[in-house]
Amino acid sequence: MYEEKGNAANNVQHEIRFHGRGGQGAVSAAALLALAAFEDGFEAQAFPRFGSERRGAPLEAYVRISSLPIRAHNQVYSPDAVVIQDSTLLHSEPVLQGLKADGWIILNSEQPPADSAATALRWIVVPATRISEQLLGRPLPNTVLLGALAAATGWVGLKALEQVIASHLSSKGEKVVKANIEALHAGYQAVAPQQEQAS
Amino acid sequence: MDTRDAHRHNVLTSGHRACSGCGEAMAARMVTDLIGPEAIYVNATGCLQVFTTHNQQSAWQAPWIHSVFANAAAVASGVEAALRARGENTPVIVQAGDGGTFDIGLQCLSGMIERGHDVLFVCYDNEAYMNTGVQRSSSTPHAVRTTTTPPGRVSEGKHQLKKDLISIVAAHRMPYAATATVAYFPDLKAKVEKAMSIKGPRFLHVLSPCPLGWDHDAGLSVTVARLAVETGLFPLIEMEYGAVSGVVRLARQRPVEEYLKLQGRFKHLFTGKGGAEEVRHLQALADTNIRRYGLLDADTEWDTNEASQAQRHGRGSYAAPGKEGAS
Amino acid sequence: MRQLLEGSRAVAEAVRLCRPQVIAAYPITPQTHIIEHLAQFVADGELSARLINAESEFGAASVVLGAVAGGTRAFTASASQGLLLMTEVLYNIAGLRLPLVMVCANRAVGAPINIFSDHQDSMSVRDAGWVQLYVESNQEAVDTIIQAYRIAEACELPVMVCMDGFFLTHTFEPVAIPEQAAVDEFLPPFQFARALDPARPMTLGGGSEPDNYLEYRAGHHQAMEQAGEVVAAMDTEFSGQFGRGGYGGLVEPYCLEGAETVMVTLGSTMGAVRDVVDRLRADGMAVGALRLRCFRPFPAQVITQQLASAARIVVLEKAISAGAGGIVAGELRAALYQAGMSAPVDGVIGGLGGRDLTPAVIEAIFRRAAAGNASAACRFADLNADAVPSTQES
Numbered sequence: 051m052y053e054e055k056g057n058a059a060n061n062v063q064h065e066i067r068f069h070g071r072g073g074q075g076a077v078s079a080a081a082l083l084a085l086a087a088f089e090d091g092f093e094a095q096a097f098p099r100f101g102s103e104r105r106g107a108p109l110e111a112y113v114r115i116s117s118l119p120i121r122a123h124n125q126v127y128s129p130d131a132v133v134i135q136d137s138t139l140l141h142s143e144p145v146l147q148g149l150k151a152d153g154w155i156i157l158n159s160e161q162p163p164a165d166s167a168a169t170a171l172r173w174i175v176v177p178a179t180r181i182s183e184q185l186l187g188r189p190l191p192n193t194v195l196l197g198a199l200a201a202a203t204g205w206v207g208l209k210a211l212e213q214v215i216a217s218h219l220s221s222k223g224e225k226v227v228k229a230n231i232e233a234l235h236a237g238y239q240a241v242a243p244q245q246e247q248a249s
Numbered sequence: 250m251d252t253r254d255a256h257r258h259n260v261l262t263s264g265h266r267a268c269s270g271c272g273e274a275m276a277a278r279m280v281t282d283l284i285g286p287e288a289i290y291v292n293a294t295g296c297l298q299v300f301t302t303h304n305q306q307s308a309w310q311a312p313w314i315h316s317v318f319a320n321a322a323a324v325a326s327g328v329e330a331a332l333r334a335r336g337e338n339t340p341v342i343v344q345a346g347d348g349g350t351f352d353i354g355l356q357c358l359s360g361m362i363e364r365g366h367d368v369l370f371v372c373y374d375n376e377a378y379m380n381t382g383v384q385r386s387s388s389t390p391h392a393v394r395t396t397t398t399p400p401g402r403v404s405e406g407k408h409q410l411k412k413d414l415i416s417i418v419a420a421h422r423m424p425y426a427a428t429a430t431v432a433y434f435p436d437l438k439a440k441v442e443k444a445m446s447i448k449g450p451r452f453l454h455v456l457s458p459c460p461l462g463w464d465h466d467a468g469l470s471v472t473v474a475r476l477a478v479e480t481g482l483f484p485l486i487e488m489e490y491g492a493v494s495g496v497v498r499l500a501r502q503r504p505v506e507e508y509l510k511l512q513g514r515f516k517h518l519f520t521g522k523g524g525a526e527e528v529r530h531l532q533a534l535a536d537t538n539i540r541r542y543g544l545l546d547a548d549t550e551w552d553t554n555e556a557s558q559a560q561r562h563g564r565g566s567y568a569a570p571g572k573e574g575a576s
Numbered sequence: 577m578r579q580l581l582e583g584s585r586a587v588a589e590a591v592r593l594c595r596p597q598v599i600a601a602y603p604i605t606p607q608t609h610i611i612e613h614l615a616q617f618v619a620d621g622e623l624s625a626r627l628i629n630a631e632s633e634f635g636a637a638s639v640v641l642g643a644v645a646g647g648t649r650a651f652t653a654s655a656s657q658g659l660l661l662m663t664e665v666l667y668n669i670a671g672l673r674l675p676l677v678m679v680c681a682n683r684a685v686g687a688p689i690n691i692f693s694d695h696q697d698s699m700s701v702r703d704a705g706w707v708q709l710y711v712e713s714n715q716e717a718v719d720t721i722i723q724a725y726r727i728a729e730a731c732e733l734p735v736m737v738c739m740d741g742f743f744l745t746h747t748f749e750p751v752a753i754p755e756q757a758a759v760d761e762f763l764p765p766f767q768f769a770r771a772l773d774p775a776r777p778m779t780l781g782g783g784s785e786p787d788n789y790l791e792y793r794a795g796h797h798q799a800m801e802q803a804g805e806v807v808a809a810m811d812t813e814f815s816g817q818f819g820r821g822g823y824g825g826l827v828e829p830y831c832l833e834g835a836e837t838v839m840v841t842l843g844s845t846m847g848a849v850r851d852v853v854d855r856l857r858a859d860g861m862a863v864g865a866l867r868l869r870c871f872r873p874f875p876a877q878v879i880t881q882q883l884a885s886a887a888r889i890v891v892l893e894k895a896i897s898a899g900a901g902g903i904v905a906g907e908l909r910a911a912l913y914q915a916g917m918s919a920p921v922d923g924v925i926g927g928l929g930g931r932d933l934t935p936a937v938i939e940a941i942f943r944r945a946a947a948g949n950a951s952a953a954c955r956f957a958d959l960n961a962d963a964v965p966s967t968q969e970s
Contacts, residue, residue: 073461081582084748088580096580097747106269121713121847123743124934294657294689315689317657319632353602353632384603384612385629396612397603397629401619 063092064205065126068111069145070135079133079192080111082214083199087115089210095120108143115205131203133195134158135178146171156199158191174202176240185233186226193230197237208238258282258310260290265308266300270467272457272474273297273373275431277344280371280455283441286311288340289328293321293349296380296459297373319353321345322361325368333367340445343370347388348378350454351412362421362450369444369451375459376411383462387412390482391534392527393514395462400517405527410534415454419488424449427487430456432475433556436485436497443487456483464513476508479553481535484542498552499544505531578750583714583739584609586751587653587679590721592623593759594677595766596651598643600628600636604658605691606741607681611653633658637665644674645780647771649725652676655741656683659697663704666734670705671796672780675728675768676735677721682843682894683741684929692930693741695842699895699903705796707735707803708872710842712823714744715751719821722754723810725763730810731803732768738871740844742930754818762817804873826875828867829882831857835864837946838886840879840908842868845892845933852938863942868904876911883912883919890922890945892933892957901925901954920950926957933957 066083070076077098084096095114112126131154132145139145140163146155155171157163158178166173176198178191193215200206212231219227260281267274273296281290290313292298298315301308316324321343329341343361345354350372361368377395378384385395390411394400398407419426424447429437437455444451458474460467477483478497482505485497506528509515518524539545581589587610591599599618601611617623630636633654643650654662659680669676680698684690698708707727711717717739724735739745770778784792808825815822830846831853832838841849846867856863866882868875883889889912891905900906905923912919922945927933937958945951 081748085580088750093750094580095747095749097742099742107266120749121850122935123740123747123844123847124932127934317661317686319661355631378603381603381605382608382612384608387631396608397615397627399612399616399619401616401621403621404619 063117064113064115064131064203065129066113066115066131066133066199066205067126067129068113068133068135069139069143070109070111071139072107072109074135075190075192076109076111076135078218079135079196080113082192082211082218083113083196083206084115085214085218086196086206086210087113089213090207092117093120095123097123099125108139129153131156131199131205133199135191135195154199154202156195156202158195172202174198174241176237178237181236181240182233185236186229190233193233194237194240197234197239198241199237201238201241208234258285260284260286260309260311261301262308262310264306266303267296268300268459268461268467270458270460270470271296271300272431272459272470273346273375274300275470276373276437276455276457279431279434279437280344280441280453281311281342283438284340284342284369284445288312288342289325289332290314291316291321291325291328291341291343293343293345293354294318295346295349296375297344297346299380318349320357321349321354322357322368322370325370326357326361326364326366329366329368341366341368343368345370345372346379347372347374347376347386350374351388351414352386355417358418359421362418362423362452365423366450367448369453371453371455372414373455373457375457375462377459377462379459379462388414391530392518394517395514400521405521405523406517415452415486415488418452418454419491421450422491424451425487425489426452426454428454428456428483428485430474430478430483430485431458432471432478433485433497433553436551436556440487462514464516465511469511473508473511475553475557476503476511479503480505480508481539481544482508482531484538484544485553485556486542493542496542496544496547496549497556498547498549499539500552500554502535502539502545505535578752580748581714581751581753582609582746582748583717583744583751584681584746585613586714586718586753587721587739587745588613588617589753590718591651592617593754593756594651594722594725594763595625595649595760597625597648597766598628598640598646598650599625599652600630600639600643600650601652602630602633602636602654602658604633604655604683606683606693606745607653607655607658607679609745610679610681614651633661634665637662637669640676640678641665641669641672641674644669644676644768645672645770645772647766647768647773649766650676651678653679653681655681656685656691656697657689660685660700663701666701666704666706668781669734673732673770673796673799674734675725675732675766677724677728678734678736679717679721680736680738681741681745682738690929691741693743694894694928694930695738696895696928698736698738701736702872702903705733705800706872707731707733707800707807707870708738709735709807709870710738710868711744712828712844712846712867712869714739714747714749716821716823717744718751718753719814719818720823722759722763723807723814726810726813727803727806729766729768730806731799733799733803738843743844752820758818762814800873804870804875807870807873823869824867826868826870826878827882828869829864830867831864832866832882832886833864834862835885836862836887837890837942838863838883838888839865839890839892839938839942839945840868840883840904841865841892842871842904843894845894845927845938848933848935848938849892852935852942855935856939856942861942861946863946871904874907874911876914879908880911880915880917883917886919888922888945888948888951889919890924890941890951892924892926892938892941894925894927894933896925896928896954905954922951923954924952924957925954931958 084094178194
C-alpha cells in the first residue's frame with residue numbers, strides 16, 4: 051500500500067470528504083458545497099465514490115476548493131475536513147482516515163463521541179437530523195451540516211450557499227427553499243456557540 | 250449449511266446488500282428456498298447479482314454463476330446440456346431481472362425455450378433498470394417516471410405499454426409459464442412446485458416491487474405488490490403449451506388509483522393536467538386484463554383472499570408437501 | 577460563462593448543441609447520466625430529437641447506424657460490457673464509413689465485473705476503424721464532442737470520444753458551455769452524400785471478395801491517417817473561434833523542455849501527472865509529460881518528434897493485452913523503432929478497474945524511471961503482490 055503524502059505542491063487549498071448513506075444526499079451536499087465555492091469565485095470540484103444504486107449503502111463524496119485550477123481527479127486522501135452525515139458510520143467505516151492533524155469533523159449527532167475530546171481534531175457536533183426534522187419535516191441533514199461547515203471553517207460563504215440551495219431546490223417550490231435556508235442558518239448558528247467555547 | 254430454521258435452506262443467506270424492502274430479495278429468497286441448494290443457479294447481471302456478490306463476497310449457499318447481461322439463458326442452456334450429458338438431473342435455474350428477460354436477454358431466452366432446454370427461468374420484475382439508476386425497460390408500465398422516461402413539458406412518462414412478455418414466452422408453446430408475486434406466497438409456492446415437477450423449459454414472472462425505483466415506503470413492498478394484483482394490472486395466471494390453464498380470481502377489484510397513489514413514480518399523474526388521462530389509460534389496461542383473463546368470474550381453486558392467508562388454511566409454508574398445516 | 581456542472585451534464589449539453597435528430601442508448605454505468613439528461617431535454621421540448629431506449633447496446637449501435645444511413649446526425653454512448661456488445665456493429669459503422677459520434681465512458685471490462693474506470697473497453701475496439709480521442713477534462717469533453725462531429729462529417733469516419741468513467745462523468749467541475757449560435761457557426765447542418773434516398777438510390781453494405789477487399793481496407797486506413805490532420809485542424813479552428821481550448825490537436829506536451837524522463841499517458845490521469853511534474857521539476861528533476869489525445873489514428877510522427885530529446889520514456893496506461901502487456905507501450909515502441917530512436921521505454925500498467933493513480937504513485941513511477949534502471953517491458957503500478965491470485969495450487 052502507498053501513503054498519500056499531502057498536497058502541498060498541488061495548489062489545492064481545501065479538501066473535504068463527505069460520508070453518508072445512499073439516500074441521505076451526501077452526493078448532493080458535496081455538489082452544493084462545490085457550487086457555493088464556485089459562486090464565491092473559487093475553482094471547485096465535487097464527485098462521489100459509490101457503486102450501484104442502493105439505499106442505505108455507505109458512500110463517500112469529495113470536494114476540492116482552490117484558488118487555482120484543479121487538474122487532478124483523484125480521490126481525497128488527506129481531507130482538511132470530513133462531514134459525517136450518519137453517526138453510525140463512525141463505527142463501521144474509516145471516516146477519519148487521512149484527516150489532517152488539525153482537521154475539522156462536522157458530525158451529525160446529538161452528542162460527541164466519548165473519545166473526541168482527547169484528540170487535537172476539531173469536532174463540530176450538530177444534531178442535524180433533529181433540526182432538519184423540525185424545520186423540513188424530514189430527516190435530511192444536508193443543509194444543516196453545510197451551514198455548520200461554513201460557520202466552522204469559513205471556507206464558503208453563507209450567501210453563496212443560500213443562492214445555490216435556492217436554485218438547486220427551485221423546482222420544489224418556495225416553501226421548500228425557505229425551509230432549507232432556515233435549516234442552513236440553523237446549522238450555521240448551532241456552530242457559533244461551540245466556536246466561542248473553543249476560543 | 251444454515252440451520253437456523255428447519256424449513257428454510259437460506260440458499261440466499263443473510264449479509265447481502267439489498268435495499269431495505271427490496272421485493273427482488275424477498276422473491277429470490279422465496280423461490281430459491283422452495284427449490285433448495287441442490288440446483289445450479291445462473292444469474293444475469295442486475296440488482297440480484299450485484300447485491301449478492303459484491304466485491305469478493307457471496308451470499309449464495311448453492312452453486313451459482315454470473316456471466317454477462319444478455320446471456321443467462323444461453324449459459325444455462327450450456328450448463329443443462331453438460332449436466333444431462335453427464336447423466337445428472339440437477340435442476341438448472343436462471344435468475345434475471347426484467348432487463349435481462351424482456352430486453353437484452355430476450356434473444357437468449359427465446360433460444361433456450363425454442364430448443365427445449367430443461368431449465369426454469371425466473372424473472373424478478375421490478376419494472377426498470379434499477380441497479381444502474383432507474384432507467385426504463387420494456388417492462389416498465391405505461392406512464393411511469395423513470396430517468397429515461399422523465400415527465401416534462403411534453404411528456405407524461407413512459408409512452409409505451411408494459412410488454413406482454415408472458416404471452417411471448419407462452420407463444421413458444423412451452424410446458425409451463427406463470428406469473429406470481431411476493432404478496433401471494435401460497436400462490437408462488439404452488440407455481441414453483443408445479444414448475445419444478447415438469448421437464449423442459451419453464452418460466453416464472455415474479456413481480457418484485459422496488460422501494461427505490463417505484464418510490465414508495467420500504468415497508469410497503471408487499472402491500473404494493475398486492476395492489477398490483479388486486480387492481481388487475483398484474484394478473485396472476487398460468488399458461489401451458491400456449492393456452493391459459495389457470496388464473497387467480499380477484500376477490501374484489503380495486504381502482505388503479507389505490508395502487509398508483511402509493512408510488513412516487515406515478516406522482517406526476519396527480520399534479521399536472523395530462524395526468525388524469527393517463528390514469529384513465531391505466532384503468533382501461535387493468536379492465537382489459539380482467540376481461541381478457543376473466544379475473545373476476547373465473548372458476549378457480551382460490552382467489553386473492555385465500556391466496557394470501559397462508560396461516561389459516563395451512564398452505565404455503567416452506568415445509569415439504571405433505572407437511573402442510575404442520576407449521 | 578463558466579458553470580459548475582457534472583461531466584455527464586456537460587456532455588449532454590454539448591450533444592444537444594450539435595443538434596442530433598436521433599439518439600439511441602442502453603443504460604450502463606457510468607454513462608447513464610448522459611442519457612438521462614438528454615432524455616429530460618427531449619421530455620421538456622428543449623431538444624427535438626427522437627430518443628430511442630434500445631433493447632441492448634447491440635440494438636442501440638444498430639439504431640444509430642440506421643439513423644446516419646437514413647440521413648440524420650445521431651449520437652450514442654456506452655462503456656465496458658456495452659461497448660463490447662456493440663463491437664460487431666462498430667466495425668460495421670466504420671466499414672460503411674458512416675459519420676457518427678459516440679462517447680465511451682471508459683470503464684473496466686469483466687470478468688470480474690467492475691463498474692469503475694479504465695481504458696480496457698475502448699482499447700479493445702481500437703482496430704474497429706473509428707477515430708479515437710481521449711479527453712482529460714470535462715471542458716475538453718464538451719469541446720471535443722463538437723469538434724468530433726466536424727471530423728466525422730468531413731472524413732466520413734465515426735469518432736469515439738473517450739472520457740474516464742466517474743473521474744470525469746460524475747465529477748462536477750467548471751465548464752463553459754458554448755452558445756447555440758456559435759456551435760451552429762462551427763458545425764453546419766448534417767449532410768451525407770450516401771444517405772438512403774429513393775431519389776438517389778444506393779446500396780450500402782454489399783458484399784466484397786478477395787479481389788477488392790484489400791483495396792477497400794487500404795483506403796480506410798489511408799482515410800484514418802489523413803483524419804489525423806483533420807483532428808489537429810479542427811482543434812485549432814475551434815480554439816480560434818471559441819477563444820479557449822487548443823488541446824494540442826493530436827498530442828499535448830507538458831514541460832518537455834529539457835525533460836530527460838518523459839511520461840506518456842492518456843485521459844484524466846494527465847491532471848495528476850501535471851501536478852507531479854511541477855513538484856518534481858521544482859525539486860530539480862528533469863521530467864515532463866506527453867498526453868496522447870488522439871489514439872486512432874496513432875500519431876506516430878508527432879509523438880516521435882515530441883519525444884526526440886527524451887532520454888527515457890515511461891508509458892502509464894490503463895489497459896492491458898493479457899499475455900503481451902501494455903497496448904500504448906507496444907505501439908509507442910514500434911513508432912520509436914520505426915523512427916530509428918532507441919530511448920528505453922518503461923511500460924507501466926496502472927489504474928485498472930478504477931484503482932486511483934494518485935500523485936504518490938505517479939511520482940514513484942517517475943522516480944523509478946528516472947533512476948535509469950533497466951526499463952520494464954511491462955510492470956504494474958501500485959500492485960499488492962500478496963493479493964495476486966496464484967495459478968499454482970498449493
